[in-house]
Amino acid sequence: MTKKDPSRAPLIAVAVFVIVAALGSVVWLLVGMLRGADARRVEVVQGGNVLYTYDLATASPQTVRIEAPDGGWNEFTIADGEIRMTAADCPDQTCVHMGPLRAENLPIVCLPHQLVIRFEDADT
Amino acid sequence: MRMTTRRLTELALLTAAALIIFVIELRMPDIAIPGVKLGLANIITVYAVFRYRPGETAMLVAARILLGALFSPNPSTLLYSASGAALCLVGMLTVRKAIPARYIWLCSMMGAILHNIGQMTAAVLLMRTTAVLSLLPVLLLSGCIAGLFTGLCAQMLVTRLYKKPPHDL
Ligand SMILES: [Zn+2]
Numbered sequence: 280m281t282k283k284d285p286s287r288a289p290l291i292a293v294a295v296f297v298i299v300a301a302l303g304s305v306v307w308l309l310v311g312m313l314r315g316a317d318a319r320r321v322e323v324v325q326g327g328n329v330l331y332t333y334d335l336a337t338a339s340p341q342t343v344r345i346e347a348p349d350g351g352w353n354e355f356t357i358a359d360g361e362i363r364m365t366a367a368d369c370p371d372q373t374c375v376h377m378g379p380l381r382a383e384n385l386p387i388v389c390l391p392h393q394l395v396i397r398f399e400d401a402d403t
Numbered sequence: 404m405r406m407t408t409r410r411l412t413e414l415a416l417l418t419a420a421a422l423i424i425f426v427i428e429l430r431m432p433d434i435a436i437p438g439v440k441l442g443l444a445n446i447i448t449v450y451a452v453f454r455y456r457p458g459e460t461a462m463l464v465a466a467r468i469l470l471g472a473l474f475s476p477n478p479s480t481l482l483y484s485a486s487g488a489a490l491c492l493v494g495m496l497t498v499r500k501a502i503p504a505r506y507i508w509l510c511s512m513m514g515a516i517l518h519n520i521g522q523m524t525a526a527v528l529l530m531r532t533t534a535v536l537s538l539l540p541v542l543l544l545s546g547c548i549a550g551l552f553t554g555l556c557a558q559m560l561v562t563r564l565y566k567k568p569p570h571d572l
Contacts, residue, residue, distance in 0.1 A: 289501035293513045300516045301547045304540035311540070327531035370477040376435035386537050388437045390526065391479045395534040 311384035320399040321362050321380060323355065325392075332399065335360050347392035355387075355396060362396060364389065406459070414455065414463055421447035421467045426474050438483070438522050438538065439545045442515065442553060444471070448488075449495070449511045449557035453504070457496045464488055482529060483522045490521030504562050511554025515546040 323331040325345065335357065342356045342365065353374065354366040361379040364387050374389035386397030425444040434440065444467060451460040468488055472481040491514040502510045519542040526535045 286501050289498045290503070290506060290509070293498055293502070293506075293509055297509060297512045297516065297547065300543050304543035304547075307540035308544065311537070322534075324532050324534045371433075371437075371480075373433065373435055373437050376433065378435070384537050384540050385436065386534060388535055388538060390437050390483065391477060393530040395530070395532065397534055397537055 308384055311382060314383060319360075321396060322399050324395045324397070333357060333362065335362060345392075345394065347394065349392070351392050353389055353392055353394050363387070364396065367392065410455075410459070414451075414459055417447050417451060418463050418466045418470075421463070422470055422474075425467065425471045429474060429476070434545075436538070436541060436545075438519065438526075438542050441549045442518070443556075445491075445511070445515070445518075445550075445553045446556045446560070448492070449507060449514065449554055450560045452492070452495045452499050452510075452514075453502075453507060453557070453561050460496065461492060464492055483525045486525035487518035487521035490524075491515065491518035493517075504558065507558035507561060508551055508554035511557060512547055512550035515550025515553070516543055518550075519543055519546040 319335045321333050321335055322329050323343075323345070326348065330345065331343065338357050340356075340358045342354060344352055344354045346352050351368050353364060353369070356363060356365040363379040364374040364377065367374055367389055369389055369391040371391065374387055374392075374394070377385075377387045380387055380396055380398070383398045386395050388395050421444040424447065428441065428443050447467070448460070448464055451463050455463070468481070468485055471484075472478045475481075494517040495510055495514045498510060498513070519539070523536065523539050523542060527533055
């Protein structure tokens with residue numbers, strides 16, 4: 280049952296892949312949490328274009344409506360130094376349920392409308 | 404190899420079971436993060452990977468995803484789930500012969516991670532921005548947990564459901 284043979288190599292490769300992915304994402308998350316603590320600059324990105332950038336510390340409270348190319352819309356609100364998706368007509372409503380933007384590694388994403396709200400330069 | 408009526412019926416039943424699990428999971432409360440879910444229907448996928456031929460498993464998964472999109476409130480996510488499922492399936496089918504039954508959970512974890520990588524690739528291509536990439540570590544971690552859970556379920560099915568040896572693979 281435990282005899283060594285060459286066919287164990289793929290099993291070990293799978294194990295290494297899983298361990299690297301798990302540890303890698305934990306480290307990535309921890310680094311993001313440490314760096315995200317003082318990140319205040321956010322950007323609103325739609326299909327590769329940065330539509331808006333804000334400094335949450337200074338931005339005045341506002342609600343902005345964005346039309347999606349497919350006819351849908353999203354509405355985000357800045358208030359009390361936080362930004363969140365307040366309304367959308369996407370079928371899943373996940374973006375609205377995500378609440379305020381908290382962490383670099385947890386951008387607010389509306390997949391159907393290809394919209395992302397995140398802290399600036401999260402991947403540089 | 405010819406497909407017998409018996410095998411076709413088995414596969415149809417498994418597809419139906421996967422679809423039912425998928426629809427039930429749709430009704431469960433969301434973990435409000437895009438792409439994060441338990442993916443319980445993958446129990447059937449992993450089971451099929453270890454019990455059926457690659458072509459049969461691919462047919463089952465394709466049917467489940469296409470039919471599942473009909474029930475989904477958000478059919479536009481079909482492209483994400485199809486890309487994820489394709490990568491996951493290719494990975495698991497590649498290594499399955501080298502995976503002993505007691506390590507099916509490990510194979511399932513790898514599949515879930517590949518699923519999330521496939522989803523993310525589709526999202527980056529479709530949204531034409533790498534902004535969504537910052538979601539990847541959360542997805543990978545949730546994939547590990549979900550893959551472990553569904554893998555353990557599938558492993559129990561594979562090892563306990565039939566005492567007879569698996570079909571000729
Ligand atoms: Zn949305």
